[in-house]
Amino acid sequence: MRNGFPELSIAVPGTTATRPVEVWRTSRRVESGFHDGLAYAYDGRYLFCSGRIRHTADYAAATRDAYVRAFELLDRLGYPEVARVWNIVGGITGQVATEGPADRYGEFCQARAQVFRQRGLTVKDIPAATGIGGHDDHTTVYFLATRSRGVIRIENPLQVPAYEYPERYGPEAPCFARATYVAAETGGRSGDLFISGTASILGHLTVHEGDVERQTRTTLENIAALVSGKNLRSHGIDAELTLRDLDCVKVYVKRPHEAEIVRQICTASLGSKSEVGYVIADICRDDLLVEIEGFASISRPDVETVN
Template identity: 40%
Template sequence: MGIQIEYLSLAELKSQPLAWQNKVLGLVSFVDAAGVYEAQKINGQIPGIFLGASVLSGAESASEILLSDESSMDTKQPLISGEQGQIRYRCNGDLLFGVISLDEASELIITSPGNPFSALQQATEIAYQQIFTLLDDLGFPNVYRFWNYMANINGSDGDDQQNLERYRQFNIGRKNVFVKMGREHGQQLPAACALGLKGGPLTIAFLAGKAPAIAIENPRQVKAYNYPEQYGPRTPSFSRATLVHIEQKACLFISGTASIVGHETLHAEDITGQTQETLVNLEAVVSEANRVQGGAVFDLSNACFRVYVRHAADLDSIRETMRNHFSHQVQAVFVQADICREELLIEIEATLQQTSIAHAA
């Protein structure tokens, strides 16, 4: 079975008929305080994360929905919903989408004074170990995409020996499990993002499948897993994008992308410069994916973007810079969130699809 991706408002999501809901693998949605209550009316069989964050613009695209596309199949195969540990998931014969939320005050976390490992590192290790155990148990060996959200990403708790920034604590936990579970394949790491919200548990969504994937890197950037030690004792475990063929479609899952060249942040305190550099990096990733694919398969100008904005006051500048870059209004949702480096003001992610592999040059 293939995959179809749609972007809807929360109201549109709630109003979809049951036949449509029965095709949903999972979703990632941003909602305000009132939206959290409304989200409870969504079909409970659908694994989804509803993240409390201010949607600054583009509320009509605030929910990214991944659906099982049965158009190429002679017979329809129903989705199977399940739970394992703290994970809720849905899968068909080819794809699995799952979500897990783990509070750092959970009884699973050891908070004794002598424990050198922070609550966030422990929560990360527990969550990722559960994820990879599930995928091994159900036979979905390839992860295409992770979405990671946590509170106070640039802060430090003061409860571990090194008083590390929380994003670095997260990276330690994630890397430890990748290595332990035999997932640290270097050249074949999945796409990912990691963003900071005002509060809430560590929340992770993931998409995995049986078809192999190709990790895509940005020629303008050092691979994240090769970052120097100045960015923390454990490097981030992700690639810049993942290219995968699912049935008759090529899909490109682009990681959260920011104003980084080599491994250094550029245009500090300059939102226009950071936005422009981020768009250049996105174009570089798409160009590399098209090179690997062997033709102009993906076109960034047709993408729906999720734009994470540190300061709401920067919204107008970001939107104008994006309009100038693409020469037209783009589809995007702008969400207020903190980025993994304190000096970064913006991060953009996207998912691109090709209509048919047969159209590739």
């Protein structure tokens, strides 16, 4: 905690000498505090919460405990809807010495799914999420929850929903939506769109293995399809976006020497208003080289005037 606000260091180095900093701002009064190892702050619309999970011998139990404590906090403060989660898993594709999943990410997904089931969450309740690999021996979790009941989970027409992945990717499929939309408190057609970490996956298969340029382009095409008017309207959201409408974008690159080619492709595809950060991180599959997430604030008048 710094000056009354949660502060979290993440073991994913930037691609330049300047270390990237992610800041979530609000114009409202903020209350903050600690709860059972978790730091949090809230403003009446959103709650931000963060914590770390040690990679102990019983990592699955530690992960379940962390998620349970987080939900206890949401219940206590009255923020029932988890809109967006980031999971930075150290050694995400590394092997683990347990009888469960073969890798750390599989173990994490299994523990998270168990807590979601205990909470009675269905695919209509799961948040947008990012799961990437950090360069330490912790799992760092941070998330945004909301009091809004106008939360819509969005899937991508080009991809199988993550929660329907076949068992070849692990005994528990990842529990997240491709994006979530949080309607403005005033209703109407405005709201916040949180785009999950997206990669070069079509259906459920990795495509363009070993080719970072083609993987980056496919990832951007996936996001473009996700935020298209056709897809948003199919989920009941009256909006139409392109890649150039994204306000904030975060790009995870697996191999440092490929960061510049990824940057060039993203710069050509994204709008000049987009704030874009690049970091070096492992991706949840060995054959994925890049992952991209984003955020867009949708502001549309309730009544359009025609002159």
